[in-house]
Amino acid sequence: MKKAILFASFGVINEQARRNCIDAAARQIEAAYPEFTLRQAYTSVFIRKKLAEQGVHVDSLTEALDGLLADGFAEVVIQPGYLTAGEEYEKKVLQVVEPYRQKFDQLVISRPLMERPADGADMLAVLQEILPLEAGEDLVLVGHGSPHQHNPAYENLQADADKAGFPVHIGVIEPTDTPDFAAVLARLQDKGAKELLLAPLLLSGGAHVNEDIAGSEPESWLNRLQAAGFSVRVSLRGLGEYPAFQKLYVKRLQEWDF
CATH class of the missing domain: 3.40.50.1400 (Rossmann fold)
Structure with missing residues (x-):
């Protein structure tokens, strides 16, 4: 059974920040869960548009989920990159993911780092x-x-x-x-x-x-x-540049049974 972790963050335009912060956090997750395929999505329409103008494509959350379905993944865990469970998380993660809940055998939405x-x-x-x-x-x-x-x-x-x-x-x-x-x-x-x-x-x-x-x-x-x-x-x-911070995402994922 194909399994994936989808790291969904707001995104960033700056290439160095993208590589040193967001990609670095994603790599920490990937190292902790080698049996999962790691993919990313950016929830900001503005940032994805600006990146596209530079020739860089990053999936939206919808595109990433559709891609996982098309590639035959049955189990998907979404780890938000958000620090807090604010309105961006509610509107651009929870609401977007809801229609996909019945499309996978298992779809887990993990927690932002400071939700509670x-x-x-x-x-x-x-x-x-x-x-x-x-x-x-x-x-x-x-x-x-x-x-x-x-x-x-x-x-x-x-x-x-x-x-x-x-x-x-x-x-x-x-x-x-x-x-x-x-x-x-x-x-x-x-x-x-x-x-x-x-x-x-x-x-x-x-x-x-x-x-x-x-x-x-x-x-x-x-x-x-x-x-x-x-x-x-x-x-x-x-904060994504620091391994100690990156490991907080792994700790959130460890709360779930998947």
Whole structure:
């Protein structure tokens, strides 16, 4: 019986970020499950269109599932690349997959990395390992956020970090979501922080990191933090570059009986 794992992420245009983050995470999954065929899908229409203009084709989730059916796969496990179970995951994974449930002998949708409050402990342990702080530094992590539906995953992770005494302050890029820049700035000022490590809470690097987080524009997080008087060290690496983070996807897959 042919079996496949489908790694479904939002996607990224930047070739280096794609190779070092998303493809690297996919390879970690492939190594853990050698009896499965590993395939990928990008859920972002915009990113797939931009890649196509560069001559690069990546399947949509629908295309990938149709391809697996055509190739005779009976068992399929979908591992979302998403960190949180936000509106993108609901609309572009759960809703898309639903019509395919009866078309395979077994179709499993695994979980995003921070779907449940209890998942924060795993993520926090990885963050402490991969983002070591220098003496006196606080860590500022910037995730994506959701434009229309608030996602509590970031606040849950912040609560876990505060309880553990880990000096991290978590915000999101999406301007209509929280915790926003103002909330993070208030935390930093209340604590009296002076030196920061700024890093993405994102699977991959690319435009969000190079522009929204650490870009040259006045509204980037880096420039706003520096304007507020902080000394800022920057990490541009998407989390997918780190093997310890990649292994969280394997841990999610290990929750399922397949």
